[in-house]
Amino acid sequence: MGKRVVITGVPGVGKTTVIDGAREKLKEENIDYTSINFGTCMFEVACEQGKVKSRDEMRKLEQAEQKELQKTAAQLIAKIKENVIVDTHCTVSTPGGYLPGLPSWVLEELKPDIIILVETDEDQILKRRMSDTSRERDMEGYLSIKEHQEYNRAMAAAYSMLTGSTVRIIKNQDFLLERSVADMLDILR
Amino acid sequence: MGKRVVITGVPGVGKTTVIDGAREKLKEENIDYTSINFGTCMFEVACEQGKVKSRDEMRKLEQAEQKELQKTAAQLIAKIKENVIVDTHCTVSTPGGYLPGLPSWVLEELKPDIIILVETDEDQILKRRMSDTSRERDMEGYLSIKEHQEYNRAMAAAYSMLTGSTVRIIKNQDFLLERSVADMLDILR
Amino acid sequence: MGKRVVITGVPGVGKTTVIDGAREKLKEENIDYTSINFGTCMFEVACEQGKVKSRDEMRKLEQAEQKELQKTAAQLIAKIKENVIVDTHCTVSTPGGYLPGLPSWVLEELKPDIIILVETDEDQILKRRMSDTSRERDMEGYLSIKEHQEYNRAMAAAYSMLTGSTVRIIKNQDFLLERSVADMLDILR
Numbered sequence: 026m027g028k029r030v031v032i033t034g035v036p037g038v039g040k041t042t043v044i045d046g047a048r049e050k051l052k053e054e055n056i057d058y059t060s061i062n063f064g065t066c067m068f069e070v071a072c073e074q075g076k077v078k079s080r081d082e083m084r085k086l087e088q089a090e091q092k093e094l095q096k097t098a099a100q101l102i103a104k105i106k107e108n109v110i111v112d113t114h115c116t117v118s119t120p121g122g123y124l125p126g127l128p129s130w131v132l133e134e135l136k137p138d139i140i141i142l143v144e145t146d147e148d149q150i151l152k153r154r155m156s157d158t159s160r161e162r163d164m165e166g167y168l169s170i171k172e173h174q175e176y177n178r179a180m181a182a183a184y185s186m187l188t189g190s191t192v193r194i195i196k197n198q199d200f201l202l203e204r205s206v207a208d209m210l211d212i213l214r
Numbered sequence: 215m216g217k218r219v220v221i222t223g224v225p226g227v228g229k230t231t232v233i234d235g236a237r238e239k240l241k242e243e244n245i246d247y248t249s250i251n252f253g254t255c256m257f258e259v260a261c262e263q264g265k266v267k268s269r270d271e272m273r274k275l276e277q278a279e280q281k282e283l284q285k286t287a288a289q290l291i292a293k294i295k296e297n298v299i300v301d302t303h304c305t306v307s308t309p310g311g312y313l314p315g316l317p318s319w320v321l322e323e324l325k326p327d328i329i330i331l332v333e334t335d336e337d338q339i340l341k342r343r344m345s346d347t348s349r350e351r352d353m354e355g356y357l358s359i360k361e362h363q364e365y366n367r368a369m370a371a372a373y374s375m376l377t378g379s380t381v382r383i384i385k386n387q388d389f390l391l392e393r394s395v396a397d398m399l400d401i402l403r
Numbered sequence: 404m405g406k407r408v409v410i411t412g413v414p415g416v417g418k419t420t421v422i423d424g425a426r427e428k429l430k431e432e433n434i435d436y437t438s439i440n441f442g443t444c445m446f447e448v449a450c451e452q453g454k455v456k457s458r459d460e461m462r463k464l465e466q467a468e469q470k471e472l473q474k475t476a477a478q479l480i481a482k483i484k485e486n487v488i489v490d491t492h493c494t495v496s497t498p499g500g501y502l503p504g505l506p507s508w509v510l511e512e513l514k515p516d517i518i519i520l521v522e523t524d525e526d527q528i529l530k531r532r533m534s535d536t537s538r539e540r541d542m543e544g545y546l547s548i549k550e551h552q553e554y555n556r557a558m559a560a561a562y563s564m565l566t567g568s569t570v571r572i573i574k575n576q577d578f579l580l581e582r583s584v585a586d587m588l589d590i591l592r
Contacts, residue, residue: 092378116374119380121327121382122328122330122383123371123374123381124374124380125374125375129378139500140500141500172383178554179371179560181557182501182503182557182558183372183374183376183560185494185558185561186506186510186558186565187561188506189503189506189508191500191501191502192500192501192554193501212499308569310569310571310590311517311569311572312560312563312571313563313567313569314563317563317567318564318566365556365560369564371557371560372560372561372563372565376564
């Protein structure tokens, strides 16, 4: 059985860069990780089941259906025997508040070994979000990003209590990408 | 099925004022919410079952009995088909430590959609508590109120992990009641 | 049925001093507490089952076996009818991240009444760790100890949500041992 690693981070934290950097180095060491985006996996399940045709339709599904899709996606990922990185959100900031990315019914199927929180300074996240014009994002302030990152730690602790997984905080500082890639490598190796 | 909203906040945070303000506005929009105090609901169940005659007797009940009352109260509230606001504590500060207001056996019955944390500056809570002579309260200091509010966020994350509910933090600043009422309206509408 | 008290604290926080101080005073009041170290209890179970011969071998056991040992140890402690203090870690800082000391399957057996977090200033922990040459410890910095103590609070909240136990934070300041012993006594009496 391979390692099952969940990786999370607020938008703009540079999660993808860290994952890509680590996977590249791992390839040189002949260590393979399948990388799965949890949201994409849910969407593909929904398409196959004929429930939606576009990602926009996902949000309009009823709560019970969303829950079922989350469960099925988690079961699919849990069947993978190789090392796997699950790219998802610890919590999503919605108008109704912070929504857990891995509620109990997902965790009970997914049973992650490690949950990684990629974090960085709120100021740097702000700058990255402001310079990223490719995505449309609701602009959050410094304090609100700080609140979100802190809340994610509390949520990760709850995930860990239920599953027994470890929780690792990786700091992705500007100009220090190599450092966070190295931290990530330590975990994935 | 209506929305099931749990609203919490440390004593002196102005929770009732925010609830009342929001419900008044909602009435003008023909949106109804039944407001239930969880402690009162438990007390009524205990009275009906002939277990207590006064609220003081509630604290003297055995742990197993208290647990049973919590469960029954949660089941009763869960049966309500309309929109409902459940007024309770995220955690209660007791001599033995922070007691969870919604332990797992309550959450599994109640299944809230949204948990709201009403927060405000510790200084303002102190001032409100000092000027409120109607209730007898153990005086807590600034740091201890801060610790309690921070701990409540962690607890809310755990509640959310189990139930999948969102957690919304509403800041109830002095002289900014209208702002927190507006935040509350956004959620309840 | 006696009280079941879990006591935790990061290495160097002075947990043992507080426990010993409190138990001594309690003896004068004829209140008895059995003190059990969770790790030692697990090790004894593993020895009896012929799984290991030394503590070093414990870490090399497979995850499923470790889980089984944790469960058995928790069941043994839960059978004790007298007052018991369980000395353990809220979370352990490992290379893979923070590992929960009391994951859900342990809590469901152990059902603690109270979880105590002994905390102190990060600076004092640093000084104690540096002057303690008897144990070999990986040296952590100020911020990393702070992160660990904060994370432990979030984890304790998750433990409390599942079990309904209270969580009490005791500050063990230098030169104020009597104060933290007194706090501890209030809880254990």
